[in-house]
Amino acid sequence: MSPKPRPKPLLRAGSVRSREEADMDMELPPRPASPPKRPRVAFNDTPQVYIMESNWEKSVELIREEVRQGLEKHKLGDDDVYDRIVRIFKTAVDAEDAPSENTLKNYLMVLMGRVSQLDRKSRDLVNAILEFSWIGRDEALVTLYIKFLGNLVSSQGIWVPLVLRGLVERLSGCLGAIGRMPSSPTMHRAMIFGRIHKALRYLLQLIPYASTVLVSVLQDTFPPTSDSKRRHLDYVQNLLRIIAYSPELKNDILALITDKLVKIDAQVQADLEDVEEETGESLINGAAKTDDEEDYESDLESLFSEESSDADEGMKRAKELKSNVEKMDAILDMLFGYYAPAFSSPTNMESQKAFRLLLSQFDSIILPTYKSRHAQFLLFHFAQTSLFFIEDFNTACMKIAQDTRKTAVLRQSAVAYLSSFVARGANVPANVVRDVVKVIEYQLGVISRAEEMTCRGPNLKKYGVYYSLVQALMYIFCFRWKDLVSSPQIFLADEEDQGFFDGLEITWTPGIKDTLTKHLLHSKFNPLKICSPSIVNEFARIARHLGFMYVYSKIETNKRLRWSSLISIHASANALNHPIRETALSARKDESWLQLEPYFPFDPYQLPRSKRWVKGDYVEWRDIPGLDPLEGDNSDSEEKGLVDVEVEEGTETESEGNEHFDA
Numbered sequence: 001m002s003p004k005p006r007p008k009p010l011l012r013a014g015s016v017r018s019r020e021e022a023d024m025d026m027e028l029p030p031r032p033a034s035p036p037k038r039p040r041v042a043f044n045d046t047p048q049v050y051i052m053e054s055n056w057e058k059s060v061e062l063i064r065e066e067v068r069q070g071l072e073k074h075k076l077g078d079d080d081v082y083d084r085i086v087r088i089f090k091t092a093v094d095a096e097d098a099p100s101e102n103t104l105k106n107y108l109m110v111l112m113g114r115v116s117q118l119d120r121k122s123r124d125l126v127n128a129i130l131e132f133s134w135i136g137r138d139e140a141l142v143t144l145y146i147k148f149l150g151n152l153v154s155s156q157g158i159w160v161p162l163v164l165r166g167l168v169e170r171l172s173g174c175l176g177a178i179g180r181m182p183s184s185p186t187m188h189r190a191m192i193f194g195r196i197h198k199a200l201r202y203l204l205q206l207i208p209y210a211s212t213v214l215v216s217v218l219q220d221t222f223p224p225t226s227d228s229k230r231r232h233l234d235y236v237q238n239l240l241r242i243i244a245y246s247p248e249l250k251n252d253i254l255a256l257i258t259d260k261l262v263k264i265d266a267q268v269q270a271d272l273e274d275v276e277e278e279t280g281e282s283l284i285n286g287a288a289k290t291d292d293e294e295d296y297e298s299d300l301e302s303l304f305s306e307e308s309s310d311a312d313e314g315m316k317r318a319k320e321l322k323s324n325v326e327k328m329d330a331i332l333d334m335l336f337g338y339y340a341p342a343f344s345s346p347t348n349m350e351s352q353k354a355f356r357l358l359l360s361q362f363d364s365i366i367l368p369t370y371k372s373r374h375a376q377f378l379l380f381h382f383a384q385t386s387l388f389f390i391e392d393f394n395t396a397c398m399k400i401a402q403d404t405r406k407t408a409v410l411r412q413s414a415v416a417y418l419s420s421f422v423a424r425g426a427n428v429p430a431n432v433v434r435d436v437v438k439v440i441e442y443q444l445g446v447i448s449r450a451e452e453m454t455c456r457g458p459n460l461k462k463y464g465v466y467y468s469l470v471q472a473l474m475y476i477f478c479f480r481w482k483d484l485v486s487s488p489q490i491f492l493a494d495e496e497d498q499g500f501f502d503g504l505e506i507t508w509t510p511g512i513k514d515t516l517t518k519h520l521l522h523s524k525f526n527p528l529k530i531c532s533p534s535i536v537n538e539f540a541r542i543a544r545h546l547g548f549m550y551v552y553s554k555i556e557t558n559k560r561l562r563w564s565s566l567i568s569i570h571a572s573a574n575a576l577n578h579p580i581r582e583t584a585l586s587a588r589k590d591e592s593w594l595q596l597e598p599y600f601p602f603d604p605y606q607l608p609r610s611k612r613w614v615k616g617d618y619v620e621w622r623d624i625p626g627l628d629p630l631e632g633d634n635s636d637s638e639e640k641g642l643v644d645v646e647v648e649e650g651t652e653t654e655s656e657g658n659e660h661f662d663a
Contacts, residue, residue, distance in 0.1 A: 060106050067110045071117045082125070089128040093136075101141050108141075108148050115148075115155040126152070126159060130166040135195050136187050146199045150206050160210055163203065164217045167196050172223050172235035193238060201245045214242075215252045222260055225267055226320075229327045236331055240338055251357060257335065258361045262375045264328045269373050271321045275314075325607070328374060333610035335378060346386035355389050358382060359396055367400070367413055376417070376601050381614050384427035391432065394418060398439055401465065412468040413599075419472030420600040423479035426619050430483035434509055437476060437484065440469050441515040448523065455524040460594055463525055467596050470519055470527040474539040475600060477516075479619055481546065484509045506546060513548065521554050529558040532598035545627045 070081035134145045153160045223231045243250045342354035358379045383389040397418035422436050447466045486507040543549045
């Protein structure tokens with residue numbers, strides 16, 4: 001095969017170019033040198049910082065990564081990112097760098113997915129979230145925040161007490177500051193409290209055991225006595241509101257309120273004992289003048305007019321006393337209003353439950369408190385709404401009085417409550433008065449048969465319950481003597497006639513006269529020496545005027561009986577038997593501890609605001625027609641042929657005022 005022909009060259013060798021071709025031949029610029037190789041990439045150690053616009057928001061993706069890194073590095077000891085997250089929730093709402101509500105929502109949503117990592121090591125972050133101002137935010141953020149709390153306590157039960165405490169602490173004195181946002185109007189108190197209750201209700205429904213924890217939190221966060229009236233009222237009102245959506249807490253919450261009320265009451269009584277009677281009455285009456293503080297201040301200045309440190313201290317204590325009286329009055333008024341609907345129909349199940357609750361509080365809180373003065377009037381008022389409740393209360397008191405396992409002080413207090421209720425209760429019928437008197441007569445007989453054989457004379461410490469029962473009979477007689485008359489129709493005519501009782505022969509309920517004659521005049525216990533002189537003297541006046549019995553001769557005989565001789569008898573008796581432990585009362589240097597105190601818990605109710613509830617419940621004290629207020633002095637004993645004897649100074653039974661017979 002022949003080879004392929006070679007291609008012809010474009011230019012023949014030695015060919016001549018044309019002029020046009022020669023003209024195109026011009027001098028060209030030199031070719032640039034080849035560029036050098038690019039250097040390796042290097043980073044600046046000082047990066048440039050660009051300020052973003054103020055309305056720039058982190059995306060959810062950035063926040064999610066930030067939170068992930070912050071929590072993970074925090075466990076490794078690197079807290080830079082973690083602390084930045086904490087500051088998000090700690091920044092004040094009015095600060096220039098305060099996060100927007102949208103940013104807060106994004107952080108809460110991201111953290112909601114990380115609650116399993118918020119353990120004890122994340123306490124700073126959890127505290128910051130619990131303490132940040134959420135109440136005044138928009139509804140969407142509030143709802144998201146409450147949901148976050150639910151996720152947190154569901155995943156990490158260790159935070160339940162802290163979360164509940166953070167909510168409850170805002171229920172007292174919760175002023176507008178916590179609900180105020182910049183450039184927004186102050187949120188109303190009702191809405192503030194409503195959002196807190198919304199959170200509490202959600203958590204209580206979500207966590208079954210949260211109710212038990214909440215009771216403890218409510219006790220710990222109750223405002224101290226020194227706090228203002230406003231804080232106390234806010235807190236009590238909110239506690240009552242919790243009952244509405246957590247009825248299982250009703251008994252615990254009402255018992256808590258009663259317990260704190262009794263403590264305020266006891267503090268008021270202790271403070272009143274330290275001031276003069278006139279001053280104390282002025283302070284209590286002044287509680288009604290809260291609308292005119294300037295007038296009240298001037299009244300205080302007139303009571304403590306001396307220019308001295310003692311006067312300044314007196315003014316300070318007077319203001320504290322006034323504040324406590326106002327708190328007690330307002331809380332009682334609130335409780336009366338709370339219980340009232342339950343007793344609108346005394347025969348329904350709701351009223352019976354409410355009364356059993358009041359009885360329980362009486363037994364565990366009120367009765368053991370020394371000289372409680374006002375809290376017990378809740379029971380006094382609502383017990384009189386039904387005859388069944390009246391009898392239940394009387395039975396409860398008598399059971400405690402008869403229970404030898406109880407302390408003597410508790411048994412004596414129960415007798416005082418029983419006698420005061422029967423004597424003062426306007427709705428206690430006559431047949432109930434007579435039934436109670438019979439029960440007291442029977443109990444006196446039981447004690448007398450068991451103890452009188454070994455009795456060596458009057459002894460309050462040993463026979464305190466006995467003397468309380470005798471004093472109860474005398475007190476009931478002074479107020480309800482008409483109910484102890486067998487033929488009360490004789491009083492329908494001229495009862496107000498000053499000479500009505502002259503020569504009138506009254507027939508008394510069987511047993512009452514014989515019982516009192518035996519125990520007052522012929523008993524070794526000698527109750528007229530031990531019972532309160534004010535009660536003894538008033539009983540003596542009325543009993544003589546009505547022709548019931550005459551005890552002045554025994555009173556005069558008792559004046560010759562020196563307390564020193566009684567003390568020596570008791571000392572020798574104790575030496576032979578087991579000595580009785582000395583108490584703070586018996587250690588007093590005066591002789592008042594040797595006589596029974598005139599304690600009657602339902603003496604007149606004086607609180608100005610809440611007294612409206614007990615109006616009509618009361619047997620007011622009324623003098624008996626024809627009874628001279630001075631009847632019963634020494635001239636009376638001379639009239640009866642008695643001879644006054646010279647008595648060693650300090651051993652006589654002095655007459656006291658009739659403060660327990662005031663209206």
